[in-house]
Amino acid sequence: MHIAEGFLPPLHAAAWTVLAAPFVVHGARAVVREVRRRPESRLLLAAAGAFVFVLSAIKLPSLTGSSSHPTGTGLGAVLFRPPVMAFLGTVVLLFQALLLGHGGLTTLGANAFSLAVVGPWVGYGLWRAVRPVAGVSAAIFAAMAAADLATYCTTSIQLALAFPDAHHGVAGAMVKFLSVFAVTQVPLAVIEGLLGVVVLRVLMSVAGPELDQLGVVDARGKANEHA
Structure with a gap:
């Protein structure tokens, strides 16, 4: 999913940057509002960003000779809504480009659009659709898997x-x-x-009140209808 530095034609790289920028700016504002409204959510915000950083930094060889990795954005989208992940995901990609050589600065907009914008929104949409019908575990599974696949489908379209x-x-x-x-x-x-099912269950056991405040699950571990 990390399109390498200089791989995209300049016009395409610029276009994806322009498309991603409003989502990232809106996401930065959403993060500021979240921290001001709930200062206690800072730790969970940092954990959501770290979760994306670690998972998306894992490169696994695929059968086609390329490499693949998880994304982790579905969980953050469920916890804090997709706009927040637009900012967090872009920050993760920026650090990976600078520190790990994954992706690049010229392709940051394209990578951010696929991983930090499309993936979280698709994952969150599945969370909202599946949760009332099949429950929390099925919903987080669908959200995480769909965010992952949507990211790679978007990258495929960008390259095409x-x-x-x-x-x-x-x-x-x-x-x-x-x-x-x-x-x-x-x-x-x-x-x-x-993995998303396991992580959410752990969070429900150790951070139930925080998830209740975020509107994800209530104190009994049931999904809140207004989330």
């Missing part, structure tokens, strides 16, 4: 737009990139969904 197939254009390139990134990501997305 930048490098269309010589014979079949953008559609042909999209099929190729999806087969490289999205299909091989399915098992990892399932694993990430299962």
Whole structure:
């Protein structure tokens, strides 16, 4: 998912930066509001960012010869809503580009749009849709897995737009990139969904009151309807 430094044509890199920027700015404001309203949430905010940093820094070889990694953004989207993750995810990508060489500064906008914008919104949408029907565990599984897959599908589209197939254009390139990134990501997305179930259960046991205040679950571990 980390598109490497200089890999995208300059016009594409600039366009994705422009598209991602409003979400990131709005997310920064959302983080400030969250901290002012609930100062006690700072630790959980930091943990959500660290969770994304650690998971998305793990590179696992895929069957196609590329590499894959979890994203972790679904959990933060459920806890703090997608706008917050737009900012946290971008900060994570910036540090990874500077410290780990994952991604890059010129491709930061494209990577942020896929991991920090699309992934969290898709994951949060699944959380809201699945939770009333199947409960908290199924909902967090769906949110984590969907955020993961949506990130890689978005990256595939970004690459297809930048490098269309010589014979079949953008559609042909999209099929190729999806087969490289999205299909091989399915098992990892399932694993990430299962990890999300475990992590949320741990948080419910050690930080129940905080989750209640955030509107995720109530004190009895049931999903709040207004979350």
